[in-house]
Amino acid sequence: MNRRDFIRTSSILSLPVILKSCGWDNRPVAYPVHVHSDADTGHLIYKSEQFDRIPGGSVDTMIVGGGIAGLTAACKLKDRNFLLCELSSDLGGTSSAWYSDKLSFAQGAHYDMAYPDTYGQEVLEFLESLNIIRHQPWKAAWGFTDEQHLVMHRRKNQCYDHGEIRKEVLPRGTLRDDFFSLIESYRGEMHLPTRLIDEKLRPLDKLSFIDFLKSRLNLTNDFVAGLSYHMKDDYGADAHTVSALAGIHYFICRPYNREVVELFSPPEGNHYFIQKMANYVGGERLMTNHLVKHISEVSDGFHVEVIDVTDQVIRTIKTRKIIYAGQKHALKYIFPQDQHLFQANQYAPWMVVNLVLDRTPEYPGYWQNEMLVEDGTFLGFIDSTTQHMASQEHWVLTAYYCLPPSSRNDLVHVEDNKMKIAEATAQYISNYFGEDISPAIQQVHIKVMGHAMPIPGRDYLFDDKNQYRGNKNIVYAGVDNSRLPLLFEAMDSGILAAGLV
Numbered sequence: 184m185n186r187r188d189f190i191r192t193s194s195i196l197s198l199p200v201i202l203k204s205c206g207w208d209n210r211p212v213a214y215p216v217h218v219h220s221d222a223d224t225g226h227l228i229y230k231s232e233q234f235d236r237i238p239g240g241s242v243d244t245m246i247v248g249g250g251i252a253g254l255t256a257a258c259k260l261k262d263r264n265f266l267l268c269e270l271s272s273d274l275g276g277t278s279s280a281w282y283s284d285k286l287s288f289a290q291g292a293h294y295d296m297a298y299p300d301t302y303g304q305e306v307l308e309f310l311e312s313l314n315i316i317r318h319q320p321w322k323a324a325w326g327f328t329d330e331q332h333l334v335m336h337r338r339k340n341q342c343y344d345h346g347e348i349r350k351e352v353l354p355r356g357t358l359r360d361d362f363f364s365l366i367e368s369y370r371g372e373m374h375l376p377t378r379l380i381d382e383k384l385r386p387l388d389k390l391s392f393i394d395f396l397k398s399r400l401n402l403t404n405d406f407v408a409g410l411s412y413h414m415k416d417d418y419g420a421d422a423h424t425v426s427a428l429a430g431i432h433y434f435i436c437r438p439y440n441r442e443v444v445e446l447f448s449p450p451e452g453n454h455y456f457i458q459k460m461a462n463y464v465g466g467e468r469l470m471t472n473h474l475v476k477h478i479s480e481v482s483d484g485f486h487v488e489v490i491d492v493t494d495q496v497i498r499t500i501k502t503r504k505i506i507y508a509g510q511k512h513a514l515k516y517i518f519p520q521d522q523h524l525f526q527a528n529q530y531a532p533w534m535v536v537n538l539v540l541d542r543t544p545e546y547p548g549y550w551q552n553e554m555l556v557e558d559g560t561f562l563g564f565i566d567s568t569t570q571h572m573a574s575q576e577h578w579v580l581t582a583y584y585c586l587p588p589s590s591r592n593d594l595v596h597v598e599d600n601k602m603k604i605a606e607a608t609a610q611y612i613s614n615y616f617g618e619d620i621s622p623a624i625q626q627v628h629i630k631v632m633g634h635a636m637p638i639p640g641r642d643y644l645f646d647d648k649n650q651y652r653g654n655k656n657i658v659y660a661g662v663d664n665s666r667l668p669l670l671f672e673a674m675d676s677g678i679l680a681a682g683l684v
């Protein structure tokens with residue numbers, strides 16, 4: 184079949200609608216569909232009362248959570264007596280990946296871009312010490328050492344807008360030109376980590392991106408839809424919800440409009456960074472399948488109840504200090520004293536669907552395939568043929584869905600509807616290629632993340648909760664402590680937390 188001869192006209196059920204169903208129409212598909220979720224493990228927090236309790240020894244510092252922030256803190260405390268507990272069977276959190284002998288693919292965060300010289304020195308020096316980046320004085324920037332994972336600029340992205348293909352998401356025209364002139368006035372001021380942004384710009388965190396733009400430009404519905412697509416893609420919510428600071432930051436934090444910025448995307452996505460950090464620290468103090476259930480204050484530190492998920496026992500570990508790098512919504516069970524600090528946090532649920540095909544395409548693909556379709560929760564997909572793959576035998580298409588917080592409870596229905604979800608995803612991608620890809624699908628993996636991304640709405644940034652914590656020996660790290668949901672912010676939070684304990 185020729186490309187573009189295939190157009191599936193029947194409407195595709197949106198993910199929120201599919202998730203409302205209890206599986207009444209979940210007809211089998213011709214390939215296995217695997218669901219990966221840590222929800223059952225997380226629920227052991229309140230479903231483990233009958234587990235045996237045993238003593239678990241003592242450490243100087245306990246790190247809760249093995250995502251980017253927790254592992255960064257672990258690297259910084261390498262020479263100290265610490266233990267990191269991660270509830271999942273693998274490290275990585277929202278930067279996780281799936282591996283087999285011949286294949287690896289991202290199940291969460293999938294890229295980062297070269298860093299200007301003006302970014303935070305702490306993270307730059309840290310990444311350099313791990314040999315991940317090196318300085319490029321001729322560009323006043325830091326680039327990536329493993330150059331094979333740089334994505335070719337001309338195959339970087341393409342946008343599918345309800346059947347039409349164009350280069351960028353934001354429609355071309357005067358409005359787009361005016362928008363970028365406006366954004367241009369913030370060049371050089373939108374740093375990472377965001378704590379480095381000058382005080383004078385901080386009022387931009389107090390109004391929404393759309394309210395900021397509305398008073399300066401004549402916005403059209405198409406343009407707002409494009410902006411909202413971009414905001415969801417990086418921040419988990421639309422342009423009405425995220426702050427003006429977050430929105431401006433997205434478009435100008437790196438010199439995209441003036442020069443080519445290196446785009447780094449290994450097939451395993453940002454799990455690349457997790458592996459580098461885990462190798463640096465060494466495995467024995469990084470305990471996966473260990474869920475922190477409860478923290479109690481005692482005279483000289485804390486008693487931490489940790490569920491060994493494999494053995495189904497609760498170990499009580501004595502520690503002097505804690506770095507809490509897990510998502511903060513669970514504090515209400517784990518350390519209720521500080522729950523109020525984070526109660527304004529809103530989290531976007533995400534779902535990542537990896538389609539593994541038994542062939543590679545005849546035509547060159549684009550790395551990011553942005554898709555504007557009826558179901559605004561579907562954001563498009565990454566095409567593995569633009570990445571440096573260990574094997575040329577497979578083609579992996581990694582699709583992303585960003586859901587509204589109101590859909591979170593419906594995620595319990597993913598397993599019941601997994602065939603339908605795989606089918607709908609394949610159908611969107613078939614429409615994009617103009618070719619039915621279903622016969623080539625070998626396996627599908629669905630990764631479900633209920634509290635995946637803190638939404639940087641109004642008044643979210645510049646309010647590090649470590650300033651107000653009740654006990655100075657517990658320190659908070661992670662992007663959901665007043666940070667933009669980005670790798671660089673997560674790392675900076677881990678470095679700062681390690682400095683505070």
Ligand SMILES: Cc1cc2nc3c(=O)[nH]c(=O)nc-3n(C[C@H](O)[C@H](O)[C@H](O)COP(=O)(O)OP(=O)(O)OC[C@H]3O[C@@H](n4cnc5c(N)ncnc54)[C@H](O)[C@@H]3O)c2cc1C
Nearest residue numbers: 248250251252270276277292293294475509661662669670
């Ligand atoms: C789908 C998706 C794509 C993304 N893409 C990008 C990208 O391309 N580039 C980018 O810069 N950023 C991206 N992000 C943002 C990404 O979230 C951050 O960059 C970064 O990975 C966040 O790291 P973190 O350590 O703050 O949090 P998390 O990754 O959320 O890590 C928290 C960890 O704590 C563990 N945990 C929680 N509670 C407990 C407990 N009680 N006991 C034990 N363990 C616990 C969790 O299992 C988890 O592993 C993406 C996010 C999502 C959801």
